Amino acid sequence: MSKAEDKIKELGLVLPAAPEPMGAYVPFAKSGKIVFVSGQLPRQDGKIICTGKVGSGVSIEKAQEAAKLCGLNALSVLKAASGDLDHIKQILRLTCWVASDASFFDQPKVANGASDLMLAVLGDAGKHSRMTTGVNVLPGDATVGVDLIAELK
Amino acid sequence: MSKAEDKIKELGLVLPAAPEPMGAYVPFAKSGKIVFVSGQLPRQDGKIICTGKVGSGVSIEKAQEAAKLCGLNALSVLKAASGDLDHIKQILRLTCWVASDASFFDQPKVANGASDLMLAVLGDAGKHSRMTTGVNVLPGDATVGVDLIAELK
Amino acid sequence: MSKAEDKIKELGLVLPAAPEPMGAYVPFAKSGKIVFVSGQLPRQDGKIICTGKVGSGVSIEKAQEAAKLCGLNALSVLKAASGDLDHIKQILRLTCWVASDASFFDQPKVANGASDLMLAVLGDAGKHSRMTTGVNVLPGDATVGVDLIAELK
Numbered sequence: 001m002s003k004a005e006d007k008i009k010e011l012g013l014v015l016p017a018a019p020e021p022m023g024a025y026v027p028f029a030k031s032g033k034i035v036f037v038s039g040q041l042p043r044q045d046g047k048i049i050c051t052g053k054v055g056s057g058v059s060i061e062k063a064q065e066a067a068k069l070c071g072l073n074a075l076s077v078l079k080a081a082s083g084d085l086d087h088i089k090q091i092l093r094l095t096c097w098v099a100s101d102a103s104f105f106d107q108p109k110v111a112n113g114a115s116d117l118m119l120a121v122l123g124d125a126g127k128h129s130r131m132t133t134g135v136n137v138l139p140g141d142a143t144v145g146v147d148l149i150a151e152l153k
Numbered sequence: 154m155s156k157a158e159d160k161i162k163e164l165g166l167v168l169p170a171a172p173e174p175m176g177a178y179v180p181f182a183k184s185g186k187i188v189f190v191s192g193q194l195p196r197q198d199g200k201i202i203c204t205g206k207v208g209s210g211v212s213i214e215k216a217q218e219a220a221k222l223c224g225l226n227a228l229s230v231l232k233a234a235s236g237d238l239d240h241i242k243q244i245l246r247l248t249c250w251v252a253s254d255a256s257f258f259d260q261p262k263v264a265n266g267a268s269d270l271m272l273a274v275l276g277d278a279g280k281h282s283r284m285t286t287g288v289n290v291l292p293g294d295a296t297v298g299v300d301l302i303a304e305l306k
Numbered sequence: 307m308s309k310a311e312d313k314i315k316e317l318g319l320v321l322p323a324a325p326e327p328m329g330a331y332v333p334f335a336k337s338g339k340i341v342f343v344s345g346q347l348p349r350q351d352g353k354i355i356c357t358g359k360v361g362s363g364v365s366i367e368k369a370q371e372a373a374k375l376c377g378l379n380a381l382s383v384l385k386a387a388s389g390d391l392d393h394i395k396q397i398l399r400l401t402c403w404v405a406s407d408a409s410f411f412d413q414p415k416v417a418n419g420a421s422d423l424m425l426a427v428l429g430d431a432g433k434h435s436r437m438t439t440g441v442n443v444l445p446g447d448a449t450v451g452v453d454l455i456a457e458l459k
Binding site for chain 1: 327328329330331332333334335336337340342343344345359401403441442443444445446447451453455
């Protein structure tokens with residue numbers, strides 16, 4: 001059992017199977033040690049479980065949980081790409097997309113749901129640069145999306 | 154004639170000249186074998202030919218065609234960057250931006266217009282990771298934008 | 307004194323200290339010579355100084371200044387990452403996010419505020435590929451955001 005997967009268990013989480021793509025793309029692409037992980041939505045068993053916009057119907061807390069689930073799905077793709085999450089050298093870039101009412105400004109707090117998970121599971125390897133934005137709508141009316149770029153050992 | 158360009162002809166398409174940038178940037182930047190292609194809009198002969206938002210005025214079908222044209226423009230930039238589309242090893246990341254009414258949720262179907270083109274033209278080399286988002290507006294009121302990162306052989 | 311910092315002085319600008327992250331992430335991540343710079347907002351002394359949306363309250367000129375400040379903050383992070391801005395080989399990708407009213411279409415003009423700064427400060431090394439988008443809202447109600455990927459010498 002990998003250290004990272006032990007951490008996931010300690011957090012009371014279960015690493016899912018890597019989600020199926022929602023279109024004509026693949027879950028990840030690799031160039032040498034660099035892995036590009038496709039955008040992840042808050043999907044569980046294939047179903048988006050958090051829809052709607054933060055600031056009009058969805059609370060920050062719920063959106064943070066959704067971001068965490070996006071992050072967990074991204075980790076499942078990284079496991080498929082690396083064979084073992086302990087082989088991740090660094091999360092280089094995490095981009096967090098928050099479906100937002102135009103009057104909601106706390107997207108970074110939402111994104112922390114995904115960022116905190118990376119740090120908790122991967123330790124130093126989980127420290128990442130980040131871009132966070134609001135958008136008016138995401139695929140499937142999802143509340144949050146996360147994509148990332150990582151380097152393998 | 155390259156295999157990829159043969160495919161483009163078979164699809165009844167014409168690879169345009171790489172579009173001029175719309176600001177103080179360059180069509181692509183390279184780091185070793187990695188090419189970063191600037192955002193492409195559905196421009197033909199310099200003019201954006203699909204404007205407006207999906208879900209309020211623009212149909213999915215029209216937006217898919219716009220995404221395909223964005224993809225074709227991205228291929229023209231990749232040709233300029235590589236000399237020959239057959240030199241593309243892999244499309245690593247495609248990001249698709251869909252100008253959307255906040256009640257439209259089928260962005261991935263729109264993005265498939267670009268993704269399917271990559272697969273049809275480049276085969277296995279066209280398999281890519283992807284992020285798709287809705288946005289409230291794109292430059293020039295374009296309906297779709299596509300940017301990408303690719304690796305050359 | 308580096309040539310790039312001389313240029314910054316000539317432009318009447320002051321390179322600030324790299325801004326503190328606004329969440330659970332780091333200002334930059336590196337993979338070999340490639341630096342991923344986290345999203346920068348128009349912050350001065352820690353405070354966002356340009357808020358609101360272009361097309362409803364914020365002028366293009368003001369937004370361009372905001373984009374320039376984002377770019378300056380990105381340069382400060384690049385200095386922290388490289389030790390010396392003259393060690394930058396190339397800005398590979400600049401992404402500019404413009405908080406926009408849905409009827410505003412001139413995002414590229416806004417983005418030029420950041421792009422022109424890169425060219426003025428870094429010369430050929432500042433030539434970059436770019437993606438520019440409108441979004442309905444950015445963290446902290448900022449008018450503009452800029453993130454980038456660069457290669458060091």
